[in-house]
Structure formats: C-alpha cells, structure tokens
Amino acid sequence: MAGEERTSLGSGEPGLDVITIGRSSVDLYGQQIGTRLEDVGSFAKSVGGCPTNIAVGTARLGLKSGLVTRVGNEQMGRFIREQLEREGVDVKGVATDPARLTALVLLSVEAEGVSPMIFVRTDCADMALDEGDIDEAHIASARAIVVTGTHFSKPNSEAAQKKAIRIARANGRKVVFDIDYRPNLWGLAGHEAGFERYVASDVVSQKYKSVLADCDLIVGTEEEVLIASGESTLLAALKTIRALSQAVIVLKRGPMGCIVYDGAIPDDLEKGIVGKGFPIEVYNVLGAGDAFMSGFLRGWLRGEPHAVSATWANACGAFAVSRLLCAPEYPSWEELSYFLANGSKEKALRRDAALNHLHWATNRRRHYPRLMALAIDHRSQLEAIAGDKADRIPAFKALAVEAAGRVAGDREGFGMLLDDKYGRDALFASTKYQKFWIGKPIELPGSRPLQFEFSQDVGSRLVEWPVDHCIKCLCFYHPDDEPELKRVQTEKLRTAYEAARKIGRDILVEIIAGKNGELREDTIARALTELYAAGIKPDWWKLEPQKSEAAWTALDAVIAANDPWCRGVVLLGLDAPQDELEKGFEAAQAAKAVKGFAVGRTIFADAAKAWFAGTMNDEDAVADMAARFGALVGIWERVAGPVKA
Ligand SMILES: Nc1ncnc2c1ncn2[C@@H]1O[C@H](COP(=O)(O)OP(=O)(O)OP(=O)(O)O)[C@@H](O)[C@H]1O
Numbered sequence: 328m329a330g331e332e333r334t335s336l337g338s339g340e341p342g343l344d345v346i347t348i349g350r351s352s353v354d355l356y357g358q359q360i361g362t363r364l365e366d367v368g369s370f371a372k373s374v375g376g377c378p379t380n381i382a383v384g385t386a387r388l389g390l391k392s393g394l395v396t397r398v399g400n401e402q403m404g405r406f407i408r409e410q411l412e413r414e415g416v417d418v419k420g421v422a423t424d425p426a427r428l429t430a431l432v433l434l435s436v437e438a439e440g441v442s443p444m445i446f447v448r449t450d451c452a453d454m455a456l457d458e459g460d461i462d463e464a465h466i467a468s469a470r471a472i473v474v475t476g477t478h479f480s481k482p483n484s485e486a487a488q489k490k491a492i493r494i495a496r497a498n499g500r501k502v503v504f505d506i507d508y509r510p511n512l513w514g515l516a517g518h519e520a521g522f523e524r525y526v527a528s529d530v531v532s533q534k535y536k537s538v539l540a541d542c543d544l545i546v547g548t549e550e551e552v553l554i555a556s557g558e559s560t561l562l563a564a565l566k567t568i569r570a571l572s573q574a575v576i577v578l579k580r581g582p583m584g585c586i587v588y589d590g591a592i593p594d595d596l597e598k599g600i601v602g603k604g605f606p607i608e609v610y611n612v613l614g615a616g617d618a619f620m621s622g623f624l625r626g627w628l629r630g631e632p633h634a635v636s637a638t639w640a641n642a643c644g645a646f647a648v649s650r651l652l653c654a655p656e657y658p659s660w661e662e663l664s665y666f667l668a669n670g671s672k673e674k675a676l677r678r679d680a681a682l683n684h685l686h687w688a689t690n691r692r693r694h695y696p697r698l699m700a701l702a703i704d705h706r707s708q709l710e711a712i713a714g715d716k717a718d719r720i721p722a723f724k725a726l727a728v729e730a731a732g733r734v735a736g737d738r739e740g741f742g743m744l745l746d747d748k749y750g751r752d753a754l755f756a757s758t759k760y761q762k763f764w765i766g767k768p769i770e771l772p773g774s775r776p777l778q779f780e781f782s783q784d785v786g787s788r789l790v791e792w793p794v795d796h797c798i799k800c801l802c803f804y805h806p807d808d809e810p811e812l813k814r815v816q817t818e819k820l821r822t823a824y825e826a827a828r829k830i831g832r833d834i835l836v837e838i839i840a841g842k843n844g845e846l847r848e849d850t851i852a853r854a855l856t857e858l859y860a861a862g863i864k865p866d867w868w869k870l871e872p873q874k875s876e877a878a879w880t881a882l883d884a885v886i887a888a889n890d891p892w893c894r895g896v897v898l899l900g901l902d903a904p905q906d907e908l909e910k911g912f913e914a915a916q917a918a919k920a921v922k923g924f925a926v927g928r929t930i931f932a933d934a935a936k937a938w939f940a941g942t943m944n945d946e947d948a949v950a951d952m953a954a955r956f957g958a959l960v961g962i963w964e965r966v967a968g969p970v971k972a
Pocket residue numbers: 548578579580581582583584585604605606607609612613614615616617619640641642643644645648
C-alpha cells in the first residue's frame with residue numbers, strides 16, 4: 328500500500344490552504360452535564376456546523392482557511408462572522424442572507440455518548456447557499472476545498488458545492504469530502520432526533536456516490552461510509568467507494584481512532600494504515616469529527632505521511648471529545664504539539680492544568696502589543712475625595728471614560744480599569760469604545776490578607792461579566808511577609824486564577840510590595856517566582872515601577888521562564904507625579920514583557936478634587952483628565968517607540 332506517499336498539491340500559488348463549504352450555526356450547548364435538554368438551565372454559545380468547525384480547527388493548527396456559507400442579517404450572523412475573523416478564518420466567502428435567519432443548534436450532554444440535539448434550521452441562511460455564492464477566483468485561491476454532506480441535500484446548495492468542485496478540479500486543486508451525515512437534515516428523522524447518526528436512504532447514497540469520483544480525500548465514520556456507498560457492510564462499502572474513486576479514504580472509528588486507505592481496499596480492513604485513538608475520558612462526543620478533519624488536513628495538506636496525519640487527527644478528535652463544546656475546544660498547534668510530546672497524566676484532558684493553560688493562552692483572540700489604560704477602579708480613594716457626595720462618584724467615572732475615549736480615538740491599545748461598585752454608568756459608557764480593553768477589580772479595597780469584594784464566591788460573580796472583560800485582582804504581597812500570610816494570600820489568588828480559567832476570562836494580578844516592606848531589586852522577581860510556583864499564571868501582571876533596568880531584566884527572565892505566553896506587564900502609578908512616572912517608564916523598557924501602563928490618580932485626582940468641590944465643571948474635568956492621560960500616552964509612545972507586533 329502506498330500509504331506513506333506524500334500528496335502533491337495543485338499548481339499556481341494559492342493564498343489559502345483550504346476553503347470549507349456548507350453549514351454554519353450558533354451552537355448552544357447546555358452547561359449542566361448529565362441532564363436532559365428539557366432541563367438545561369443555561370447554554371454556552373459558540374460557532375458550529377461541520378465546515379465552520381473545520382475552518383476554525385485548521386486555522387488554529389496554522390493553516391490558512393476560509394469558509395463559504397451564508398449567515399443571517401442579524402446578531403447571530405454577525406457573531407459567526409466576527410468570531411471567524413477573530414480565529415483568523417478568511418470570511419470573504421461568508422455571505423449575508425437578507426431574508427433568512429442564522430441556524431441554531433441546541434444540545435445537552437445527557438450521558439456518555441448521549442447528546443440530544445435540536446437543529447433549528449427551517450429555511451435557514453446557510454441552506455440558501457447557491458451557485459451565485461461560489462466565486463471562481465476565490466475557490467481557485469485555495470489549495471483544497473472541503474465539501475460537506477448536508478449541503479448535497481438541497482438542489483441550490485448541491486449546485487453550489489458541485490460548482491466549487493468543478494472550479495477546484497479545473498484549477499488543479501484538491502477536493503475533500505466530509506460525508507458528515509445528519510439524517511435529520513435530509514428529512515429522514517424527526518425534530519427530536521437531531522443526534523441520529525444513521526438512516527439508510529437510496530436518495531442520500533445516490534447523491535453522495537455522484538461526488539466520490541471527484542474527490543482526493545474522503546473522510547467518514549462507519550455509518551457515513553455505509554451511506555456514501557449504499558452498502559450494508561463496511562468491507563463492501565469501502566470497496567464500492569474505491570471502485571468509484573481513487574481518493575485517500577479515512578475511516579473514523581470513535582475511540583479506536585481511524586484507518587487510512589490509500590490504494591486497494593484490503594480484505595482485512597485492519598491492514599490499512601491504523602491510527603490508534605487516544606485513551607481519554609469522554610465528555611461530549613459531538614464535534615470530534617470536525618476536529619479530526621482539522622488535524623488530518625494539517626498533515627495531508629503539508630504532505631506528511633498518512634500515519635502522521637492520522638495521529639494528529641486522532642489527537643484533535645480526543646481533545647474535542649474530552650471537552651464540552653466544538654470549535655472553541657479545538658487545540659492550537661502549540662497545544663497539540665505539547666500533547667503529542669508529553670501526553671497527559673489526566674485521562675480527562677480538561678483537568679490537565681498544563682494543557683488548559685496552553686489552550687487558553689495560545690487561542691487568545693485579541694492581542695495587545697501595547698496597553699495604555701486609565702485606571703479609575705478606585706473606590707476608597709474616591710470615597711475619601713467625594714466626602715458626602717459619594718452618590719456622584721458614578722457620574723465622575725463616566726467622565727473619565729469620555730476622557731480616555733478622547734485620547735484613544737479609534738486607536739488600538741487603550742483601556743480602562745472600572746469597578747462594579749461605582750462604575751456601572753462608566754461601564755455602559757465604555758461600550759461606545761469597542762476597542763477598549765476593560766479590566767475590573769475583584770479585591771476588597773485595602774484588604775490584607777486579600778479578600779474579594781461583595782462575595783468570596785468569585786466564580787459565580789464572574790458569570791455575569793462580559794466575556795472580554797479582564798479580572799483585576801490587587802494583592803499587597805511581599806516575599807518577606809510571614810509564611811502564613813503568604814499562604815493565605817496565595818490561596819486566595821489561586822481561587823481567583825482558577826475561577827478565571829474555569830469561566831474563561833483574562834486575569835490581571837496586581838502586586839504591590841513596597842507598601843509593606845522594602846522594594847529591593849529582586850523583591851518583585853521573588854514574588855512572581857513564588858506565585859508561579861503556586862501554579863498561578865495570570866494573563867497580565869500590574870507591577871510597581873522598578874528602581875533599575877537590572878530589576879526589570881530579572882523580572883523579564885522570571886516571566887519568560889515560567890510563562891512565555893504571559894500577555895505582559897503594565898506599570899502602576901501609585902499617585903506619582905508625571906516626571907517620576909516618566910523615569911519609571913524609561914527603566915521599564917529594559918523588559919520585553921512590559922506592554923504599557925495602567926495609571927489612575929496621576930490622571931484623575933486633581934480633576935476629582937476640583938469637580939467634587941464644585942469648582943470644575945464636567946467638560947473641564949474631561950479636558951483635564953484627557954490632557955494628563957494624553958501626556959502619559961505621549962511619554963510612553965516616545966520611550967517605547969513604535970509598537971512591535
Ligand atoms: N471516545 C473517544 N476516545 C478517543 N478519541 C475519540 C473518541 N471518540 C472520537 N474520538 C476521535 O475523534 C474522531 C472522530 O470521532 P467519531 O468517529 O465519533 O466521528 P464523528 O461521528 O464524525 O464525530 P462528530 O460527533 O463530530 O460527528 C475519532 O476518529 C477519534 O480520533
């Protein structure tokens with residue numbers, strides 16, 4: 328068998344590796360495990376649909392992917408488009424259907440392998456895909472296309488996929504077929520049977536058979552291979568497919584992995600190239616096939632031996648099965664490589680802290696090579712300034728948002744720290760600035776040992792936060808503190824960190840050591856080393872200015888050694904005058920990890936004092952804060968130079 332041959336790809340220089348074609352949906356999967364769909368209390372939302380998942384999965388693995396589909400002209404359609412963009416998927420082929428709604432899928436995990444599912448897809452946008460949506464130059468711009476089974480179920484979408492196949496072949500591109508059989512979407516099973524995997528149908532078999540000859544790679548489960556051939560045994564099915572097509576055939580076998588057939592089908596099916604499945608604990612089986620295809624394509628499209636592609640595919644499938652959702656759970660290339668090199672001690676991969684960290688950190692969607700934030704999450708300090716006018720603190724914070732917005736304009740790299748106690752108006756005002764990074768405190772102001780504000784059950788509070796808001800937790804931690812105090816504070820920080828990871832939010836840990844001990848050259852480096860040793864790997868650190876460049880170099884080394892994926896460090900201000908901050912900004916340039924600053928009182932304290940005293944009006948307060956923030960931004964941009972991507 329010519330199993331170890333490398334594939335040769337089409338001529339020309341395509342810009343994309345792969346374009347996937349077919350359905351796109353918003354997946355709403357129940358967050359409670361072991362329950363009927365009837366009883367689910369809350370749903371997690373993500374993009375879904377076989378080709379959409381594969382577009383995301385391949386992008387995460389480093390391929391350049393694009394999707395051809397239709398979405399509705401509404402918020403869910405926009406969510407799919409925006410999420411794909413965040414994932415780095417080309418959306419040139421994503422059309423907006425003016426009349427139809429985006430498809431939805433509802434699912435619950437009732438038991439192992441039992442996931443009741445409802446497709447809400449009556450006359451939905453993606454099924455209206457037609458030949459007009461298939462642009463010749465666009466299709467020819469990819470080395471391969473992936474057509475998917477469901478879109479052969481309607482004449483218009485079938486014509487669209489067949490047009491794409493013709494273009495791909497005419498341009499020497501590869502055609503991949505994901506059989507992706509959902510009987511329910513062919514009208515062969517009822518609304519409540521969305522999870523049904525097999526209903527024999529001559530109509531479906533004839534449609535599928537008509538595609539096989541044009542394919543270079545065909546991927547399906549045992550049931551899918553049966554339906555694609557119209558046969559009733561696996562051996563006969565594979566032989567029928569082989570008689571119609573010279574494609575590489577990949578048979579997916581759930582926990583057993585897969586078998587690849589490149590050439591004649593052996594009578595003993597185990598004589599294909601067997602890729603073993605990874606022994607993991609099953610969480611939700613749905614979405615495994617699309618993850619599998621993503622892994623296989625990364626290998627196949629880069630000319631790897633089939634055995635290698637199969638291993639990558641099985642590992643990606645295992646990741647999907649061991650986590651709840653589809654696309655959001657697929658691994659990045661770094662994560663997959665780590666898993667293949669190191670394995671996991673956890674059968675339930677979702678409990679592996681190293682993998683979880685890599686998953687989180689290497690699939691981040693927004694990047695901040697620079698972050699300059701106006702911090703006004705102050706509570707006790709503003710209460711002191713406001714005196715008996717504390718009820719006006721929210722209005723003042725909203726003015727600070729206007730000031731920051733005036734400085735930032737439409738630029739990237741700006742943000743604010745705002746709080747839940749007085750910052751509601753400001754938070755609503757900040758939605759006007761979609762590019763703002765927003766951080767919100769969870770610490771009880773001034774607490775040492777660290778306590779959370781409002782409730783010690785921080786996890787349930789975070790559920791209410793927008794998904795892109797960053798948790799900020801200030802801890803007055805000094806490495807020379809009493810061991811018991813350090814133990815208690817570290818535990819509390821770990822609680823915050825674990826909640827952040829569980830709920831899926833960034834976390835910024837602010838360490839202030841200088842208020843409770845001497846701030847020596849190595850103080851912060853020691854503090855960070857201790858916190859890393861306790862398993863705390865925050866997305867951001869917010870740190871005091873250091874006395875010397877050497878202190879920053881040491882800090883840089885600690886971060887690089889413990890968490891090369893850390894987003895970076897922002898400097899805090901501690902009410903220092905501007906010229907002092909400037910010196911701090913300059914010294915900090917010695918550390919690559921330093922990305923900017925989050926400064927508060929230097930910017931707002933004077934305006935706040937005058938505004939609460941009634942000697943400054945709203946507009947002047949905004950102008951004053953904008954001038955001071957703008958000045959710090961100017962200093963940072965001068966000392967740090969242009970943003971390095
Ligand atoms: N229980 C499992 N343990 C380990 N790996 C698995 C398990 N289930 C699936 N996989 C991996 O995922 C791949 C695809 O799974 P499966 O055969 O269930 O495909 P599928 O039915 O197309 O998936 P989907 O649920 O997305 O439609 C398998 O070939 C295997 O690599």
